[in-house]
Amino acid sequence: MNRRQCLWAMASAALAATGKRFRPAICAYSFRDQLKAGTFTYADLIRMAADLGVDGIDLTTYWLPDTSDETLFALKKLAYRSGVSIYTIGIRARMAQPTAQLQAAEVELVRKWAEVAQKLGASHMRVFGGSVPKGATEAQTIAMAVETLKLCAVETAARGVTLGVEDDGGITTNAGPTVEIVKEAGSPWVGINLDVGNFPDNPYGQIEMCAPLATNVHFKGEVHSGGVNQPADWPRILAILGAAGYRGYLALEYEGTVDPIGTVPRLIAKMKDAIAG
Numbered sequence: 001m002n003r004r005q006c007l008w009a010m011a012s013a014a015l016a017a018t019g020k021r022f023r024p025a026i027c028a029y030s031f032r033d034q035l036k037a038g039t040f041t042y043a044d045l046i047r048m049a050a051d052l053g054v055d056g057i058d059l060t061t062y063w064l065p066d067t068s069d070e071t072l073f074a075l076k077k078l079a080y081r082s083g084v085s086i087y088t089i090g091i092r093a094r095m096a097q098p099t100a101q102l103q104a105a106e107v108e109l110v111r112k113w114a115e116v117a118q119k120l121g122a123s124h125m126r127v128f129g130g131s132v133p134k135g136a137t138e139a140q141t142i143a144m145a146v147e148t149l150k151l152c153a154v155e156t157a158a159r160g161v162t163l164g165v166e167d168d169g170g171i172t173t174n175a176g177p178t179v180e181i182v183k184e185a186g187s188p189w190v191g192i193n194l195d196v197g198n199f200p201d202n203p204y205g206q207i208e209m210c211a212p213l214a215t216n217v218h219f220k221g222e223v224h225s226g227g228v229n230q231p232a233d234w235p236r237i238l239a240i241l242g243a244a245g246y247r248g249y250l251a252l253e254y255e256g257t258v259d260p261i262g263t264v265p266r267l268i269a270k271m272k273d274a275i276a277g
Helices: 003-017 028-037 042-052 069-082 100-120 138-157 175-185 203-213 234-243 260-276
Strands: 022-027 056-060 085-094 124-128 162-166 190-195 214-219 222-225 228-231 248-252
Touching: 022 028, 022 042, 022 260, 028 042, 028 056, 028 260, 042 056, 042 069, 042 260, 056 248, 069 085, 069 100, 085 100, 085 248, 100 124, 100 138, 124 138, 124 214, 138 162, 138 175, 162 175, 162 214, 175 190, 175 203, 190 203, 203 214, 203 222, 203 234, 214 234, 234 260, 248 260
Parallel strands: 022 056, 022 248, 056 085, 085 124, 124 162, 162 190, 190 214, 214 248
Antiparallel strands: 222 228
16 A cells, blocks of 8 residues: 555545544425425525535425526526535335326336426435335335336436435335335336335344445434434434445434524424534
8 A cells, every 4th residue: 555545544534433434415305395385485495504514415306496497597597506415306106006107107207307407406316116006015015116117217327417316105115125126127227215114024134234235325313213303313323324335315304393593493403413422
């Protein structure tokens, strides 16, 4: 090992030891009611992220007024000037489709939103696995999701956008099928949008299964175990992600009922403390 390599190795070890592989972010979904009502905007979210010293925005797209260049470029410019990255977007595409026609519609939806991601400067996009169609088995549904995901990956890869399949109900309720879908898709442009709070049971075991394939992480204050909500053990989750080699964003996604305008900043401060270790 030459001197430059030695210095790089030492710097990398120090960086890993401080937990700086993780970059705090905010998921727009935390403000779903306010965004829907128009009392809080995506521009407000970018400004909040900058004020809180957050690195990124996970931009759930559901409440965008439109996808015109005027709208998208205004957000992109504000984010750049605020030192905040719009690094991923979330869309409602669902991979498990029982017919070729429905599958083609989802692929077209993903293609459209991949272009939006490009315009915003986002390198990642979240999609869902989808529900189990009536009369279909789990194995059949996984095969449906894999086929659609393969086609979607072709579209996003051509635009430099990685796809993250979220563990969020339906066929991706649990880690096993989620991991299988992503692995069977066989694309370097596909991974898991790991939501640490969505698993119905054995949360840390399931997080550990998904972590090696994680391309984005939704960080939550609660996990589910035995049908009961419990405070999430953030240091434990960070240790699992670190051991799996995850280096990237942790998007705080607040799903509580208390006003997020006041709650999210407190949770971001707590998350930063956890990252600092």
